[in-house]
Amino acid sequence: MYKIILTILCLTYVTALERVNNQLVIKNVERSIDLTSQLVKIAATITLENTGKDTVRNFLIVQEPNIVGAVAYLSAKDSLKDDLKIIPVGVENESGKSFRNVLLKQPLDSGRTTTVVLEEVLTQSLVPYPSSISQKEKQLVRYFGNHYFYTPYVTTKQKTEISLSSRTVENYTKLKPVAQSDSSLTYGPYTNIAPFTEDQMIIHFENNAPFLTVTRLERLIEISHWGNIAIEENIEIRHTGAKLKGPFSRYDYQRDTGSNHHSIKSYRTILPASAHSIYYRDSNGNISTSTVRPRKDWIELELRPRFPLFGGWKSSYTLGYSVPSYQYLFKQPSGEYVLIMRLIDHVFDDMFVEELESSIVLPVGVSNVKINAPYEVERLSDGVTYKYFDNIGRTVIRLRKTNLVEQHIQDIEVIYNWTPHLLLHEPVLLSIALFLLFIVVIIYVRLDFSLTKPEHSKKD
Known part of the structure; x- marks a missing residue:
């Protein structure tokens, strides 16, 4: 009976996910990816639009299967920088996608837009390449990401700015439009992106930050x-x-x-x-x-x-x-x-x-x-x-x-x-211990444990 109820709840929730996906559209995404340290810090400013008839009180975010174990921190804030609650959905489809539900502070009415800022911190996502170097060589690393913002919604427009720790860039994927300026890369803008679109981004660059x-x-x-x-x-x-x-x-x-x-x-x-x-x-x-x-x-x-x-x-x-x-x-x-x-x-x-x-x-x-x-x-x-x-x-x-x-x-x-x-527990124990010690000393001094009497006592 429990399995039947759980199955019904899962099917109901999946149906709800499909309905929300049809209502919400991401008008614009501006991502910034910081690769200047050993951590990968991703901030995405998302503009959501409700194109349906019903009021929306939450929206879904999804993590790519290859980074789920690397996500150390995830947060969401609204335009007023108030924290938004993130609830794991606990439903993963056959491809391994992990969904999370973000609860909006103010319900999003039909035809309205709202802005949400997502922040992610990834660990162990910069791979040294080559994996071994001599004492005098510089350290090169590779970052594997996605050219597109990974989402279950249709995205109208998006752009990605990447900050590097050095101007020395060995190579990077060139999904046009793309531009390099000193120690930064700019991908996009890209338009009309379908849900769950993936296109691997690879950046090979110098990074001598403390790992x-x-x-x-x-x-x-x-x-x-x-x-x-x-x-x-x-x-x-x-x-x-x-x-x-x-x-x-x-x-x-x-x-x-x-x-x-x-x-x-x-x-x-x-x-x-x-x-x-x-x-x-x-x-x-x-x-x-x-x-x-x-x-x-x-x-x-x-x-x-x-x-x-x-x-x-x-x-x-x-x-x-x-x-x-x-x-x-x-x-x-x-x-x-x-x-x-x-x-x-x-x-x-x-x-x-x-x-x-x-x-x-x-x-x-x-x-x-x-x-x-x-x-x-x-x-x-x-x-x-x-x-x-x-x-x-x-x-x-x-x-x-x-x-x-x-x-x-x-x-x-x-x-x-x-x-x-x-608070008196230890002082009382200390007092008792000292008291017992004094009693033992007094008894030891007062008692005579010698086997023979002193000479002066014999004369008496």
Whole structure:
């Protein structure tokens, strides 16, 4: 019975999709594709027109099958820059197309138009070619895309602007009209494009931007109601650009003073302005170089690994600091406590994090823990840890997410119940421990455990 109901719902939804496709027409699309870093950033300004008789409250977007796993971030905004809700449809046809439903803030009446801006960030979409280069060679990459905006609707007109990181372009597909100007390419305008039109775009160009990937990030947030929140990050990084071919020469490397090089000498991390007690070390200790520069609204921390990173090379390090709890921990009128803190913070510019595991250590005695995340995260099984003088244990909330970029730097809310008298838990245990220690010392001093009596006691 359940399968029959599910089939009916799917058929009903597919019919609705066909009806919406017939009503909506895309009058114009202006795409900008940013290829200046290791990420592919696509922004599309879409002008929708309702040519049907019924009011439209949503429209569909679809991702090409070859980029579904590469999409790290997807958002939609209206002309007022308000966020629009995106709901996965969960219905894929035989060709593997994945649909999403975008809900409009204002219903689109018949004959009216509206503007929506879609933003996508793709990871691992720039392929080094050749895959291995020598120390002195420049890094070349290839981008595989679509000349047309991929959509289930008829598109009247569209144009694409592509920003490159260099003027050096080996070759690119030439679907006319196309023009190159310095480090940019312009495709179009193209007119009267049928739904689901595909035409492969290939661009082969020089890109020496840092292809630095965080393969794993373990972030620990430890909350204390005594006024401090301690944060520690264990980070594993790898250069995912073209691999180094041949030996590495330190002499040639030091002679090369050019800044446009595919190796990674250093990068900067942004910390909160209130961060203090900052420490940084790698697996061999604090030998690597770090520089702290306080700014007005943040702290800039420049990290320089003990050796430059070439393609295929990797490193790991630990970064920790503390922040005052009053900036992130709040008490609601209902008596609940709310921690508002970023699930992930800035690691480096144009960052790509393959896997994040964030652990939040709550105070002793919390209950009714709830999580409000800005996006979908996987909640792992809760753990328990013991700190100084803990005989009860502290709850550890463990969260996991993969394929993260800078747009995922958003606040997560952790809501829990806690009673203030538990602040006395550790001081009382410490007092009891000291009291027992003093009693033992007093007893030990007072008692005589010798087997023979002193000489002066014998004379008496």
